Amino acid sequence: MLSRAASSLFWMARYLERAETQARLLDVSLTMALIDVPEDREEQLSVPLLVTGSRETFHELYPEITPQNLIDFLLLDDRHPASVFSVIRSARDNALHVRGNLSADVWESINLAWMELKELRHKGVTESTASRVFDWTRERSNVFRGAAYGTLLRNDAFHFLLLGTFIERADATARVLNIRHHMATKSLEGHPTQSFFEWTALLHSLAAFEAYQNTYGHNIEPMNVAELLILKPDVPRSLHACLEEIADLLEQIESGEARRARRLATSLYANIRYGDREYIAERGLNEYLTDFLQRIQRIAGQIQKDYMGWKQ
Amino acid sequence: MVMLIQTPPEGIYDELFDQNNRVRPSCRMLEDWLIRSDEALLAEKRREADVLFQRLGITFNVYGEDQGAERLIPFDLIPRVISASDWQRLQAGLRQRVHALNRFLFDIYHEFDIIRAGVISAEQVFANPQYQPGMQNLKLPRNLYSHIAGIDLIRHNDGDFYVLEDNLRCPSGVSYMLENRRMMMRLFPELFAKAPVAPVEHYPALLGETLRAASLNPNPTVVVLTPGRFNSAYFEHAFLARQMGIELVEGADLFVRRNKVYMKTTIGPQQVDVIYRRVDDDFLDPLAGNPDSMLGVPGLYAAYRTGNVVLANAMGTGVADDKAIYPFVPEMIRFYLGEEPILKNVPTWQGRKPKDLKYILDNLPDLVVKETQGAGGYGMLIGPKASKKELSHFRSLLQARPDNYIAQPTLSLSTCPTFVNEGVAPRHLDLRPFVLSGKKVQMVPGGLTRVALKEGSLVVNSSQGGGTKDTWVLEGEEC
Numbered sequence: 001m002l003s004r005a006a007s008s009l010f011w012m013a014r015y016l017e018r019a020e021t022q023a024r025l026l027d028v029s030l031t032m033a034l035i036d037v038p039e040d041r042e043e044q045l046s047v048p049l050l051v052t053g054s055r056e057t058f059h060e061l062y063p064e065i066t067p068q069n070l071i072d073f074l075l076l077d078d079r080h081p082a083s084v085f086s087v088i089r090s091a092r093d094n095a096l097h098v099r100g101n102l103s104a105d106v107w108e109s110i111n112l113a114w115m116e117l118k119e120l121r122h123k124g125v126t127e128s129t130a131s132r133v134f135d136w137t138r139e140r141s142n143v144f145r146g147a148a149y150g151t152l153l154r155n156d157a158f159h160f161l162l163l164g165t166f167i168e169r170a171d172a173t174a175r176v177l178n179i180r181h182h183m184a185t186k187s188l189e190g191h192p193t194q195s196f197f198e199w200t201a202l203l204h205s206l207a208a209f210e211a212y213q214n215t216y217g218h219n220i221e222p223m224n225v226a227e228l229l230i231l232k233p234d235v236p237r238s239l240h241a242c243l244e245e246i247a248d249l250l251e252q253i254e255s256g257e258a259r260r261a262r263r264l265a266t267s268l269y270a271n272i273r274y275g276d277r278e279y280i281a282e283r284g285l286n287e288y289l290t291d292f293l294q295r296i297q298r299i300a301g302q303i304q305k306d307y308m309g310w311k312q
Numbered sequence: 313m314v315m316l317i318q319t320p321p322e323g324i325y326d327e328l329f330d331q332n333n334r335v336r337p338s339c340r341m342l343e344d345w346l347i348r349s350d351e352a353l354l355a356e357k358r359r360e361a362d363v364l365f366q367r368l369g370i371t372f373n374v375y376g377e378d379q380g381a382e383r384l385i386p387f388d389l390i391p392r393v394i395s396a397s398d399w400q401r402l403q404a405g406l407r408q409r410v411h412a413l414n415r416f417l418f419d420i421y422h423e424f425d426i427i428r429a430g431v432i433s434a435e436q437v438f439a440n441p442q443y444q445p446g447m448q449n450l451k452l453p454r455n456l457y458s459h460i461a462g463i464d465l466i467r468h469n470d471g472d473f474y475v476l477e478d479n480l481r482c483p484s485g486v487s488y489m490l491e492n493r494r495m496m497m498r499l500f501p502e503l504f505a506k507a508p509v510a511p512v513e514h515y516p517a518l519l520g521e522t523l524r525a526a527s528l529n530p531n532p533t534v535v536v537l538t539p540g541r542f543n544s545a546y547f548e549h550a551f552l553a554r555q556m557g558i559e560l561v562e563g564a565d566l567f568v569r570r571n572k573v574y575m576k577t578t579i580g581p582q583q584v585d586v587i588y589r590r591v592d593d594d595f596l597d598p599l600a601g602n603p604d605s606m607l608g609v610p611g612l613y614a615a616y617r618t619g620n621v622v623l624a625n626a627m628g629t630g631v632a633d634d635k636a637i638y639p640f641v642p643e644m645i646r647f648y649l650g651e652e653p654i655l656k657n658v659p660t661w662q663g664r665k666p667k668d669l670k671y672i673l674d675n676l677p678d679l680v681v682k683e684t685q686g687a688g689g690y691g692m693l694i695g696p697k698a699s700k701k702e703l704s705h706f707r708s709l710l711q712a713r714p715d716n717y718i719a720q721p722t723l724s725l726s727t728c729p730t731f732v733n734e735g736v737a738p739r740h741l742d743l744r745p746f747v748l749s750g751k752k753v754q755m756v757p758g759g760l761t762r763v764a765l766k767e768g769s770l771v772v773n774s775s776q777g778g779g780t781k782d783t784w785v786l787e788g789e790e791c
Contacts, residue, residue, distance in 0.1 A: 003576045004565050096369075096541045099550035100560035104368070111369045156578060256579040307578040 005098045006160040007308040012094035013164030015087040016110070016144055021172040022084050023137035025051055026074050028205045030067055030130065035197050043183070048074055051175045052082050067127050075133060076121045084137060088117050103151040106144065113140040159253045160307075163246060167300050170242035171293065176205050177229050178289040185222055199225060206237045226285055227277045239292065243269040246299070253307070261302035268295050315347050320727045320738040325471050327392055327728040327741075338395040338786055341507050345500075346390065346729065346736065354389055354731050357499050361387050364498070370491055370547055386779035387492060389499070392728045392741060392761045399510075399757055399785045402465070402473060402745065405654035406755060408645060410461045410747045413478060413632050415648040417457035421447045421628065431647050432640050436664075437631065441685070444593065444628030446600075450617060452626055453528050454750075459624040460519070460588075461747045462486075462760075465655070467726035474656045474723065476742065478641065480633040481625060482590045485760040485780075486746050487548035490515060490555075492782040493758075508787040510757035515746070516555035518754050523556075523586050525750035526622045532585035535559045535575060537566070539591050539607045544775075549590050563591070568611030571618040586622045593627050635684040635718050636662065658723060663714035672719040673710060676703055679719040681710070694770065696722055725770055728781070730763055740764045742772050743783065757785035 025048040033044045045065050049055040054073075057080055062069040077083045081090075092114040099107055116136070125133050145165075152158045180202035187195040199220040203209040206229060215232065216224045233240045247269040250262040280288050319333045320326035328339045335343045365371075365384050394402070419425050420437050421444075427434045437443060462483025464476045493512055497504055523534045538549035540562050553560035559575065566575050566584065574581035591608065594601040600613035615621050631637060639660040642653040661668035661679075672679060681693040693706045710717055727738035745759030761781040762772035772778040 001578055002559050002561060002565050003578055004562070005559070006578045096546075099369075099547075100536075100553035102554075107369065108367050112367055115366065160578075254579050310576045 001101070001156045001160075003308045003310055005101050005157065007304065008094040008097040009101060009157055009161045010164035010167075010303070010308070012091045012098070012110070013161045014168040015091035015094065016141060017165050017168040017172070018082065018087045019084045019091070019137055020141040021168070021176075022048065022052070022074055022082065022087070023134045024205050024207065025176065026070060027131065027134040028201050029070070030127070032197065032201045033067065036194070045070055047179060047183070050179050051172075054080065054082055067130075071125050071127065071130050075125055075130070084133075085117060085121055088113055098157075101157040103147070105147040105151040109140070109144045109147045113144070116140075156253050159249045163249050163253075163303065166242045166245045166249070167296065167303075169237055170239055170246070170296050171300075173206055173229060173237050173239055173242065174289045174293050174296070177202070177226070178286060178293075180205060181222065181226065181285055184225075188222075196220065208235055208237060211235045223277055223281060226280060230280065230288075231272065231275060231277065233273075240272050243272050250303075255306075259306045261299055261306045264295070264299045264302055268292075268299065315349055315351065316735060317343070317346055317729050318735065318737040323469060324724050324738070325467055325469050325726040326738055327467070327726055336393075336395075339393050341503075342391065342393055345503060351731075351735065354736075357389055358387075358731065361389065361495055361499060364495065365491075368491070370487070385488065385774045386765060387495065388730050388763055388765075388779050388781045389496075390729050390731055390736065391496060391782040391784045392743075392763075393784045393786065394743075394758075396786050396788060398473075401654065403755065403757070405473075406463055406745055406747050407753045408649065408651060408654055409463065409475065409478070409641065410458065410749060410753055412645040412648050413461070413480060413641065414455070414457050414749060416644045417480075417626070417629060417632050418452075418455045419648070420631065422449060426644065426647055429647065431643050432637075436636060440631045440634055440636065442593075442628065442630030442634055444631075446613070446617070447626070447628040451619065453526060453622060456526065456749050457626040458629045458632070459522055459526055459626075459749050461749070462744045463747060465743045465745070466658075466723060467743075469724050472656060473743075474658050475641070476658060476723075477635070478633040478638065479744075480629040481592065483744070483746065484545040484548055484590070485744055485762075486515060487551045488780050489746070489758060489760045489783065490551075492780055496782045507784065510785040510787050512756040512758045515756045516552060518748055518756065519552065519588075520556040520558070522748040522750035522754070523588050523624055526624050527585045529585045532622075533583060534586040534588065535561045535566075535584050537561055537563070537587050537589040537591055539563075539595070543590075545590065552588075563605075563607045563609050566609045566612070568609060568615050571611070571615045571620055573609065573612060573615050573621045584621060586624060588624050593630065596623070596627070635660075635682055636664070636715075639718070658720045661719045663710060663717035663719070668719075669710065669714045672717070673707060676707060678722065680722050681706055681717055681719045684716055684718060694722065722770070725764075725772075728761075728763065730765070730779075730781070732765060732767075734767070737767070739767070740770050740772070741781065758783040 029044055029047050033041045036044050042065050045067065046055065048070065049058050058073050061077065061079060062073060073080055073083065075084045078085055080086060092110050095102060095107060095110045120133060148161060184195065184198035184202055187198040200209060202225060203212050208229060212225065212228055215228060228235055228238065230239045232238050233244060235241060247265045250265050319329055328335060328343060330336055362384060365387065371384055416426065426432055427437060458480040460483060462479040462485065464479065465473045466476050467473050489512060524532055535558055536549055536553040538546060538560055540546065550560055561575055566573055573584045575584055589596065595605040595607045597608045597610060597613040598605045599610050601608065616623055616627065639657065639662060642657050645651055645653045661672050663669050663672060672681065677695045679695045683691040693702060725740035725742060728741050729736045730739035732739065741761055741763040743759050743761055745755055748754045761783040763779050763781055764770060764772045765777060765779050
């Protein structure tokens with residue numbers, strides 16, 4: 001397939017996944033800010049900014065961290081390239097580029113999301129209506145995935161699209177886990193109820209709360225949380241699940257010559273697949289995840305070079 | 313409640329009513345449906361259609377408006393009906409005309425028979441800005457130049473069809489023909505259960521067949537080349553590529569090496585044999601045409617000259633659909649095919665002929681004046697509708713550059729009932745069937761019907777506020 005089309009599909013899917021991550025993160029942070037003691041409120045609210053590395057941009061545009069300012073910045077602000085508004089616009093821009101490769105259902109799911117979002121933005125979103133927008137974002141994301149799985153031909157166009165989804169997801173899981181795990185561990189020193197909420201916030205941010213309870217029961221242990229979100233292959237947002245998909249997809253994508261991205265992904269996948277919690281504990285979660293993030297970004301860069309880069 | 317259908321003004325051919333305001337036999341079923349509908353239902357269906365078109369993203373960009381401003385072309389719910397016998401004649405006439413035009417293009421780039429025979433002057437061909445001297449003696453598969461032609465027709469008072477214009481470069485609009493049909497079937501399935509409407513859905517298959525036949529390679533790689541998503545017809549380019557299952561490429565996706573064209577794919581370069589290009593001649597290759605063009609492919613022209621790639625349509629077809637050449641098409645048909653033209657031309661006065669120019673200037677308020685290079689309804693004068701100021705402006709334009717203009721009588725385009733603010737009222741329309749030339753000349757029964765939505769208006773162009781309708785060619789004589 002065309003390199004440009006592969007790149008557009010890859011980015012289209014990344015942006016759509018990013019919209020969902022943003023919505024989940026902000027949803028959880030706003031809820032936590034209500035529960036938290038006042039002095040920790042600002043720290044709660046700034047989690048989405050930390051995870052996406054957008055704290056500086058925020059402070060350039062807004063005087064202080066308030067729920068409404070965060071809603072405006074993370075959902076609707078077109079000056080922020082990672083707001084839900086901006087990423088859905090970018091997703092649609094990319095979708096327009098590859099309309100020829102998309103089924104009518106997939107295209108419509110994205111175009112409709114864009115049309116509805118423009119309407120939402122026009123009306124404005126407040127603290128009391130924000131949860132509806134979070135639900136809406138998750139719903140649109142699910143419709144897109146459903147349309148993609150249900151109607152796309154299983155060819156390289158489909159593979160590049162999924163590759164974008166899983167690269168973005170692996171990246172987001174590692175970032176969220178890194179920051180929220182640190183906060184939750186700190187909270188262990190405080191009130192047990194508060195600490196419980198911190199851990200559930202982490203799990204909810206990655207849609208893994210039910211998965212945790214199914215696997216480990218009600219008692220939340222820091223190392224169990226890390227193990228669940230890194231090593232468990234059956235948790236949809238775990239690093240293991242994402243890397244398995246990425247390695248598998250790169251195996252399936254037709255390649256002209258030896259490809260570096262394939263080698264890098266397979267090697268990272270093997271590290272996780274044969275890793276264990278003792279190794280993570282020994283190395284330290286923060287260091288482990290920082291290393292993972294560097295490697296996943298290298299894989300993403302290498303995918304661009306191997307399949308999408310053409311020097312003029 | 314019975315819906316009121318306004319009858320047409322006297323002296324105008326109406327597609328639904330005959331001159332005694334009786335419903336034509338081919339339209340009985342349609343009229344029956346219309347009078348039993350009511351305005352509220354039609355309005356609701358129209359809203360539904362608008363939402364669906366928005367969701368599909370069937371929008372176009374209007375030049376001169378904000379970039380990225382996307383608009384819908386208004387879609388009218390009331391179809392335009394063409395009887396089986398009318399279509400038979402149209403089809404024969406279109407085949408004949410496009411065949412002759414392709415012969416003409418071959419001739420003016422090879423033997424110049426028609427010029428030597430004195431049918432058309434050398435100056436009119438060679439001095440035409442659309443003539444591409446570089447195309448001389450270039451051998452093209454099957455000697456085909458215009459693989460895809462869109463012929464604009466109108467129906468005059470006398471009930472006969474006239475060719476208004478031939479579009480032999482990159483005619484657009486076929487996606488509307490297909491989407492309008494899909495929309496009608498979705499909104500009014502019960503109508504199609506009763507009416508014997510000929511299908512048009514196989515157009516992309518025929519187009520694919522035509523494009524593959526354009527190459528001598530038995531299994532060619534075919535692509536659609538688009539200027540990109542800011543082009544007004546981008547939706548159509550993507551639509552056709554998807555329907556044919558081929559790649560939609562932009563100039564930057566292609567490159568030329570050793571006079572062969574390749575596309576940049578995820579597995580490396582892949583050679584391209586046929587380019588269905590929706591980019592104008594001048595922008596195809598910055599090395600040969602407009603050096604500032606970012607839309608084209610450097611070296612494409614050389615590859616084309618070497619015969620390693622086929623362009624559909626060929627370069628240099630514009631000379632044959634130029635308004636200055638148009639008056640000669642009936643003569644071409646006689647000259648190349650030895651047949652009488654089946655479809656009529658609109659009588660045309662040419663500014664370049666002193667006698668004609670005098671006639672034009674003397675009768676300006678009654679005529680339509682067009683630039684020979686103009687398109688899309690820009691740069692034309694409709695005499696009866698023009699103000700004194702516009703008339704005197706065109707008078708001075710004509711005197712300064714008579715060669716640039718032709719004039720035609722103001723034809724009364726036929727009307728068809730259309731759902732507008734005033735209810736169901738007659739509005740003027742035209743017809744653009746799409747003619748495909750490959751191993752043989754083929755077309756699907758139908759075309760794009762464009763309708764002027766303002767009362768009395770004769771301008772059907774979408775850029776000037778025109779709309780579209782579904783076009784029904786009937787398979788039986790009556791219904």
